[in-house]
Amino acid sequence: xxxxxxxxxxxxxxxxxxxxxxxxxxxxxxxxxxxxxxxxxxxxxxxxxxxxxxxxxxxxxxxxxxxxxxxxxxxxxxxxxxxxxxxxxxxxxxxxxxxxxxxxxxxxxxxxxxxxxxxxxxxxxxxxxxxxxxxxxxxxxxxxxxxxxxxxxxxxxxxxxxxxxxxxxxxxxxxxxxxxxxxxxxxxxxxxxxxxxxxxxxxxxxxxxxxxxxxxxxxxxxxxxxxxxxxxxxxxxxxxxxxxxxxxxxxx
Amino acid sequence: xxxxxxxxxxxxxxxxxxxxxxxxxxxxxxxxxxxxxxxxxxxxxxxxxxxxxxxxxxxxxxxxxxxxxxxxxxxxxxxxxxxxxxxxxxxxxxxxxxxxxxxxxxxxxxxxxxxxxxxxxxxxxxxxxxxxxxxxxxxxxxxxxxxxxxxxxxxxxxxxx
Numbered sequence: 001x002x003x004x005x006x007x008x009x010x011x012x013x014x015x016x017x018x019x020x021x022x023x024x025x026x027x028x029x030x031x032x033x034x035x036x037x038x039x040x041x042x043x044x045x046x047x048x049x050x051x052x053x054x055x056x057x058x059x060x061x062x063x064x065x066x067x068x069x070x071x072x073x074x075x076x077x078x079x080x081x082x083x084x085x086x087x088x089x090x091x092x093x094x095x096x097x098x099x100x101x102x103x104x105x106x107x108x109x110x111x112x113x114x115x116x117x118x119x120x121x122x123x124x125x126x127x128x129x130x131x132x133x134x135x136x137x138x139x140x141x142x143x144x145x146x147x148x149x150x151x152x153x154x155x156x157x158x159x160x161x162x163x164x165x166x167x168x169x170x171x172x173x174x175x176x177x178x179x180x181x182x183x184x185x186x187x188x189x190x191x192x193x194x195x196x197x198x199x200x201x202x203x204x205x206x207x208x209x210x211x212x213x214x215x216x217x218x219x220x221x222x223x224x225x226x227x228x229x230x231x232x233x234x235x236x237x238x239x240x241x242x243x244x245x246x247x248x249x250x251x252x
Numbered sequence: 253x254x255x256x257x258x259x260x261x262x263x264x265x266x267x268x269x270x271x272x273x274x275x276x277x278x279x280x281x282x283x284x285x286x287x288x289x290x291x292x293x294x295x296x297x298x299x300x301x302x303x304x305x306x307x308x309x310x311x312x313x314x315x316x317x318x319x320x321x322x323x324x325x326x327x328x329x330x331x332x333x334x335x336x337x338x339x340x341x342x343x344x345x346x347x348x349x350x351x352x353x354x355x356x357x358x359x360x361x362x363x364x365x366x367x368x369x370x371x372x373x374x375x376x377x378x379x380x381x382x383x384x385x386x387x388x389x390x391x392x393x394x395x396x397x398x399x400x401x402x403x404x405x406x407x408x409x410x411x412x413x
Contacts (some may be wrong), residue, residue, distance in 0.1 A: 003318045044382045130380050131389075137374060144371045149366070158353045159373045160271030165346040166261050167268070167287055169339055173260055176334045181297040183331045188301035191326055197302070198313045 055108075 051059040057074075065073045085091040264328040265284060272280040304326070310319045377391050397407035406413060 002403045032290065110321050133380055133392075135288075136392075141371065141374050144374070146354070148364055148367045148371070151364045154273075155357055155360055157271045157273060158357055160268060161272070161349060161353055162346075163263060164267040164283075164341055165282060165349075167263055168342045168345075170260050170263060171287055171290055172336065172338045172342065174294050176292070176336055178294050178297060179334045180331070181294075181299065185297065185301050187326075187329060187331060191322060192304060194314065195319070195322065196314065198318060199309070201316055202312070 053059060053062065062074050065077070069076070086093070269280065299384070305320065306323050309322075313319050362381075378387060378389075399407055402408055
């Protein structure tokens, strides 16, 4: 975790400065550096620290004594040592002992009770940092990918540039064709108009002649009717009308 | 009255429309409408005007020489085909844009190479969980704190915190 990494930053910096190993930073997985500072990237820190018993005594000690003394060997050794120290008054019990007992018990209680939650909190802080950097990285990747997509799309677009010019040429050709056809049509229409005009003129002339002749003939006929004939025809008409009216009355 | 030029190339307007970028859409639409108007005008005009029925006119018109004279002049008439002066300009335009297009494509390809390089750099980065601060400064040079310019903590202007 980066939290432990930050804690180890100081010894790591020291390690970078002085090639010899620094005290208190020994891990079985990490190699001791020789004379030159190592430029290769460090292997990642192990997830768990070395196993310990009673918080201070490494497990390797128990394994070391196991072949000779079995499981209880180190415990016996420890008990014997403590009894020896107390009885021979090499370790003197005084007020400092009480202080140590109280302090240590308080510390151990505090760590055991609140350790995990504090660790989780620190972990969360780190997670947030990691998340922000990760979003930056992902957004950059996405942006680059979309940029590449866009560029490819633009290249594809450019391939269609011939369409525009084909369309323009087509338009020009069509306009010329239209012009030509319009001219043909115009010629045809004009010629036809003139021929039709001739025909219409002819017909009009004929009709005018006919009308004139008819009216002339009518006028002559009307002129030729004498007053005597006029009276006789009127009298005849009256007689005819009387006869007709009689016939009509009879049928009604 | 012969001489049809059927030099029209079929244009796939759908494919053309796909390739038009958004900011040139308006121009494309105007082009399409004008083209459609022109082609509809073309189709509305008949290819050949209908033939004039000379026999009928010869029969009906009394003036003797008129119809013959008209017929003679009509068949002798040659309508000039309109001269094409614009296609050359279009071809010249096409050549010029060809050059520009090639240059743009080259630049675009160079850009793609750049992007690919950046992308490879991002993809091949070590995961953040395994990075030290040195590795971070290597991967993202902008995170490096300038200790010469700002020798005192926090090594950057206060406004940037």
